[in-house]
Amino acid sequence: MAKNLRWKLLVIIGVIALSVYAFYPPGEKVRLGLDLKGGVHLVMRVQTDDAVRLETETTSDRLREQMKAQNIPGTVVLGSPTEFRVEGISSEQDAAFRQLLTDVDVLFNRTPGAGGYAFTMRPNYANQLREEAVTQALQTIERRVNELGVAEPIIARHSEDDQILVQLPGVTDVGRAKQIIRSTAQLELKLVEQGPFSDETAARQAYNNNLPPDLEILPGTSEGQPGDRPSAVYYVVRRVAAVTGRDLRNSRPTIDENSRPAVNFSLNNEGASRFGNFTQTNIGRQLGIVLDKRVYTAPTINARIDNEGIIQGSFTNQEAADLSLVLRSGALPARLDYLEERTVGASLGQDSIRSGVTAAIGGLVFVMLFMLAYYKLAGFNAVASIAVNLIILLGLMSYLGATMTLPGIAGFILTIGMGVDSNVLIFERIKEELHTAKGVKQAVAAGFDRVFLTILDTHVASLIAAAFLFQFGTGPIRGFATTLTVGLLSNVFTAVFVSRTMFELALSRRQVTKLSI
Amino acid sequence: MDLLRNPNFDFIRWRWHAIAFSLLVILAGAGVIASRGLPLGIDFSGGTLVVVRFEQAVNEHAVRSALEAIPGDKVIQPYGNPADNEWLIRLPLGGPEHDANLEQGAQAVIAGLKAANIGNFELRSQEIVGPVIGRDLQLKGIYATLASIAGIAVYIGFRFRFAFAIGAIAATFHDILVTLAFLAFFNYDLSLNIVAAILTITGYSVNDTIVIFDRVRENLRTTKREPLETVVNRSVNQTLSRTIITAGTTFLSVLALYLFGGEVLEGFAFTMLVGIVSGTYSTVFIAAAIAIILSGKHARGRPTQAVRPASGGRKAS
Numbered sequence: 045m046a047k048n049l050r051w052k053l054l055v056i057i058g059v060i061a062l063s064v065y066a067f068y069p070p071g072e073k074v075r076l077g078l079d080l081k082g083g084v085h086l087v088m089r090v091q092t093d094d095a096v097r098l099e100t101e102t103t104s105d106r107l108r109e110q111m112k113a114q115n116i117p118g119t120v121v122l123g124s125p126t127e128f129r130v131e132g133i134s135s136e137q138d139a140a141f142r143q144l145l146t147d148v149d150v151l152f153n154r155t156p157g158a159g160g161y162a163f164t165m166r167p168n169y170a171n172q173l174r175e176e177a178v179t180q181a182l183q184t185i186e187r188r189v190n191e192l193g194v195a196e197p198i199i200a201r202h203s204e205d206d207q208i209l210v211q212l213p214g215v216t217d218v219g220r221a222k223q224i225i226r227s228t229a230q231l232e233l234k235l236v237e238q239g240p241f242s243d244e245t246a247a248r249q250a251y252n253n254n255l256p257p258d259l260e261i262l263p264g265t266s267e268g269q270p271g272d273r274p275s276a277v278y279y280v281v282r283r284v285a286a287v288t289g290r291d292l293r294n295s296r297p298t299i300d301e302n303s304r305p306a307v308n309f310s311l312n313n314e315g316a317s318r319f320g321n322f323t324q325t326n327i328g329r330q331l332g333i334v335l336d337k338r339v340y341t342a343p344t345i346n347a348r349i350d351n352e353g354i355i356q357g358s359f360t361n362q363e364a365a366d367l368s369l370v371l372r373s374g375a376l377p378a379r380l381d382y383l384e385e386r387t388v389g390a391s392l393g394q395d396s397i398r399s400g401v402t403a404a405i406g407g408l409v410f411v412m413l414f415m416l417a418y419y420k421l422a423g424f425n426a427v428a429s430i431a432v433n434l435i436i437l438l439g440l441m442s443y444l445g446a447t448m449t450l451p452g453i454a455g456f457i458l459t460i461g462m463g464v465d466s467n468v469l470i471f472e473r474i475k476e477e478l479h480t481a482k483g484v485k486q487a488v489a490a491g492f493d494r495v496f497l498t499i500l501d502t503h504v505a506s507l508i509a510a511a512f513l514f515q516f517g518t519g520p521i522r523g524f525a526t527t528l529t530v531g532l533l534s535n536v537f538t539a540v541f542v543s544r545t546m547f548e549l550a551l552s553r554r555q556v557t558k559l560s561i
Numbered sequence: 562m563d564l565l566r567n568p569n570f571d572f573i574r575w576r577w578h579a580i581a582f583s584l585l586v587i588l589a590g591a592g593v594i595a596s597r598g599l600p601l602g603i604d605f606s607g608g609t610l611v612v613v614r615f616e617q618a619v620n621e622h623a624v625r626s627a628l629e630a631i632p633g634d635k636v637i638q639p640y641g642n643p644a645d646n647e648w649l650i651r652l653p654l655g656g657p658e659h660d661a662n663l664e665q666g667a668q669a670v671i672a673g674l675k676a677a678n679i680g681n682f683e684l685r686s687q688e689i690v691g692p693v694i695g696r697d698l699q700l701k702g703i704y705a706t707l708a709s710i711a712g713i714a715v716y717i718g719f720r721f722r723f724a725f726a727i728g729a730i731a732a733t734f735h736d737i738l739v740t741l742a743f744l745a746f747f748n749y750d751l752s753l754n755i756v757a758a759i760l761t762i763t764g765y766s767v768n769d770t771i772v773i774f775d776r777v778r779e780n781l782r783t784t785k786r787e788p789l790e791t792v793v794n795r796s797v798n799q800t801l802s803r804t805i806i807t808a809g810t811t812f813l814s815v816l817a818l819y820l821f822g823g824e825v826l827e828g829f830a831f832t833m834l835v836g837i838v839s840g841t842y843s844t845v846f847i848a849a850a851i852a853i854i855l856s857g858k859h860a861r862g863r864p865t866q867a868v869r870p871a872s873g874g875r876k877a878s
Contacts, residue, residue, distance in 0.1 A: 079825070087694055218687075222664075382663045383691040392612070392685040392825075399823030406821065407814025414810055451757030454829065457815070458761045462768055465807040469772065472803045498775040501720055502768045505713050509764060512709035518701045520753045524760055 049552060052545040059537070060432060063439025073442040075196065076213070077449030077523070080397050082390030083213035084221060087383045090206045094378035095177035096170050097125035103148060104128040104163075105284050108258060110144045118160065120257060126165040133160050177377040178206055185210060187373035188224055207383065218387050220366070226380050228336050229370040231289035231309070233319065233353070236330035236342050239279030240264065247278045258283050262332070264339030265357065279339045281332045286322040291315025293351075295371040297364040300356050305364035307355040309371060316351035324348040335367075400453065411464055419471050421560030425546045426467040429538040433463045436534035441527065451520040452527040459531025462502065466539030469495045471561055484559045488547050492540070499539060503532050568801045572845050573794045573853065579846035583735055590742020599745065602752035603688060605702075607654040607695035609666035612685040615646040619679050624648055627677030631669050641824030647685065654692055663689045702756050706763070710734075713767050721774050728852035729770045732843040736766045739839040740832055749828045758829045762836025765811070769804070769844040774852075776800050789856050793849050808841040 067073050078085050101122065107130065108120045118132045118141070133141050145154065152163040182199060185208065189197045194212045202209035215221050237259055241247040247261045255261070260283050263276060291311050298308040311319055323331070323345050330342045333355050341356045359367065412430060416423035437456065441448065474491030482490065507529060514525035550556075603610050625637055628650065636651040652666040667687050674682060690698075710733055718726035740759055744751060776796035784792060797804075815837060819830035 087691075089693070382689075384694040385663060385687070385689040387684075387687040389683065389685045391683070396823050396825040399821060400818070400826050403818045403820070403822040403826070404814075407817040410817065411810045411814055418806070450754050450825065450829065454754075454757040454761045454833075457818075457833070458764050461765060461807070461811045464810060465768065465772075465803075468803050468806050472800070472806075476799070494779070498772055501775055502771045505716050505767055505771055506764050508712040508716050509709035509760075509767070512712045513705045513760065516701060516705035516708050518698055520757055521702060521705055521760070524757045528764065 049545065049548055052541070053549070056432070056542055056545060060435055063436045066439035067435075067442040070438065070442075074438060075442075075445065075447045076393075076397070077447045077452065078211055078213055078386065078388055078393070079450050080393050080400075080448060081213050082216075082388045082393035083211065084215050084218050085384070085386040086210045086212075086222070086225070087202050087385075088208050088210070088226075088380040089383055090178045090181045090208060090377075091379045091381060092174035092177045092206050093125045095173050096165065098377075099151075099173055100126060100128055100165060103151065105258070107144060107148060109284070111141070114140060114144065116141050116144075123162075126170055127163065129157070129160060129162045131160040174206065178208070180377045181380065182208055184374050184376050185225055188370060191369050191373060192221065192224060194221075208380075214390065216390065220362075222382075222385075224366055224370055226382075227367075227370050228376045228379055229289065229367075229373075230336050230375045231292060231371060232285035232334040233287040233322075234281040234283075234285045234332045234334050235322075235326060236332045236339075237280045237282060239281075239330070239342065240277035241279070242275075242277060244278050247280050250280065255280070262334060262337055262339050264332075264342065279330075279332055279342060281334070281339070285334070287311060287315050287319045289371065289375045291318070292371060292374075295368040297361070297368050298354065300354060304356070305359045305361045306357070307359070307364050307368045307371065309353050309355065309368075311351045311353075319353075320348055320350045396450075400450075404453070404457070408460070411460075415464070415467070419561050421550075422471055422474075422547075425543055426464065426471070428546060429467060429543045430460065430463060432542050433460065433531075433534055433538040436537065437527070437531055440530045440534065444526070444530070446526050446530070447523065448527075449520060449523045451524040455524045455527030455531060458506075458528060459535055462506070462532070463535045463539055465502075466495075466499050466535060467543060469498060470539070470543065474559070474561060478559065478561075484556045485551055487559070488544075488551065492544050492547075496540060499536065503536050507532050568798045570798060570801075571794060572797050573790050573850065576846060576850035576853070579842075580850060583739065583843075583847060586742055587735070587738045590738065590745050593745040594741070597745070599741070600748060600750045602750035602755070603651065603690050603695075604753045605695050605699045605751060607690045607692045609652040609663075609670070610686075610688045611650045611667050611670045612640055612687075613648055613650070613674065613682045614685050615648070615679070616681045616683075618646050619648070623677065623679045624650075624674070627679060628670060628673045631666070631673060647824075654695075663691055698753065702753075706737075706756075706760065709760075710763070717771070717774070721778060722852075722856075724855035725774050725777075725848075725852045727855055728848040728850070729767060729774070731851045732770055732840075732848035733763050733766055735843045735847045736762055736836055736839045739843075740835050743835040744832065747831070749831060752828065754825075754829045755832050758832035758836065762833060762840050765837065766840030766843060769807075769840055770848040772803070773797055773800055773844055773849060777849075789853055793853055797845050797849060804841060804844070808837060812837045 104120045104122060111118055111120075111130075116133070116137050118130050118137075121129045121131060123129060130141075148154075148163065151169050152165055155162045155164070178201070182201065186199050189199060189210070189212065192212075192215075194215055196213055198209065198211040200209050201207065210225060212221055238250055239247065241250070244261055244263075248255060251259075259280055261278055261280055264279050265276065291314060293310045293312040293315075295307060295309040298306055300306040327345050327347065329345055331345050332339045332342045333353065334340070335355065341354075355367070408430070412427045415426040415430075419426060437459065446452070470491055473495050474487050477487035477490045477494075478484070480487075510525045510528040510532070514522055514529070517525060621637065621639070628635060628637065631652065633653045633655070636649070638649050640647040640649040650670050652670070655666060667689055671684065710730060713733070714726045714730045717729050737759060740762065741751075744755065749755065773793075773796055776799055777793050780792050780796050780799075781789075812834065815830055815833045818826055819834055822830055
């Protein structure tokens, strides 16, 4: 018996020590949710159509260039994100045209029509592109958030396939964080055909309202002298970019020749050689530096440039720094839509913690005092199991890396309530057994034995409920289910094992004839 | 110390009155919800919620006129302790053009308050929930709750009798409905935190029910000839001091949370308070009563059928 008891005590002390080790120091190891700590919670949807459309455009652009090179007349028309058509292929050119399609046919289904073909992206390829777009967006956001230096961010897929959840604890400048996460940062260097025009109609009229399909009109800002008010202008540029952000090696904030903040970028080897050739053949023409479909600057190319460029605009220092950050971390493959945004000011989070914790501790102290008053010495037992329960809960939560949120605390309260209930059940049963005039030891043993099944039933039922809540619930409901599960497990341990060991310990020392309960 | 020594109240006698009373409360709640609608928080309805704290006291009229220009049904109300000068501003979901740029509403509120020049303020919290998320949260919350109740029902049906499982489920739904009714009476918005509180009281209520059912099961095994009613009534009485102590301590500690827990916890704690009372009441008057009614008036079945052999370790006394 005594040996048996020593083992039990060792197990209990071991569990307590491990738990304390897991959550100590609590300031570092206990993770607080946004509702308690303050910060931003964002749910975004990746517009995967963008990525699919881009692929369709690139494919059709390449085909158009090849047709031009082979002197095959015909027009390429873009349709929905997954479709484009080629029209006006004469029957004698048909064979030559079809020769160009070896690459295209792998990815697109082709249906012949009158004097041309319709191309539709194969569904599994489109799905693959969508999947990649979300993964890429996730990685890009991760890089950006890391550069922002947020501690313990959460960046993960959210319930639906194309949704991304971002949680940034402790971030105060929400507007800036959102701007950085959201900017697509699609950098393109394109040849300017004509411009600037003062409005879009003028740009169109320069081509007799019949813009060739390989050109597009993009908005921009006029480059006046420093101090001039910038006004909106329009450029006609080549649709196909000479170099894109994919060839970017680095980017950092800098100062331009008018000592205004600007962003400098450098290209990798492949990009540099393409850019070198491009600038060499286009000396004297304008280079459009296009970011997210907007022309930032359109300097004249004076000489061959290999690997460096500068983006000018009316940036503040902060904007230049942020822009170089997003360029460095790579472009988003698609635009993002915000679906949900929650910002909790750090002060509100702290206030709610302070009052919540004070009230919860007040409640606990009350329960403990009541147990001591009502059950006298046995009450110590209950108080000890509540304390051990709390320690194990905190330890397990920290070990699992689970986050404490308000709904999580609800789970805590239910657990503590059930823990107290288990103690009350056992004590009341022991009292009943004592009335039937058994010995103290037998009454205690019978009390624990009889109530064990009840406790098992209540806890298993709650565990089942928690499992379903975790499986089907979202964010906060899952948080509740996690704490509840952890709490129920530690409850069974404390209410049955710890409490019983303490009784046995108290009863093993001497011959007890009366129990203080 | 004993709270009650051998209590012997005839609870089961009042079962029909209790059921009628519960139905009355639930119907009144349903009436309020039907006329005013279940007040949904922005977690479920979507929309924008902004909480600001002013440095000095500001009157409602000033806040209201500062936000005059913003279209839609606005809710403007003081938040938390009046001495904090905190105001809650809630905007409904905008049209489709708004959905593309969710932040618009919140930005308009901040801009409006700044322009009105009614004092410096600090943005305490800002929540924007788009229509997609609101619908998603609503459905998932309902599914999760129903699935967990079904899981509990299967477990109770397996461990006890079928009629008991029905009783427990009826009690659980009773508690959810009564809580919703009280949320409607006192005009609390249904938010995710309140859903967490409802889940908590569901767990609490089931716990309570199982404790009594367990005692009934034990008593059915030791007494052979009494009708089920008597056995249930005795079981309720035997566990009465435990019921009062557990419910009482939990109620008082949640009361502390309600009174001193701050504005964020208030709705949560209120829901728990209602739920604890309802959960304790429903165990006796709904779960046990329905189990008896479904078992037939004097039914008690043959013990071997009524009671599954316990999985050992319990001596009959």
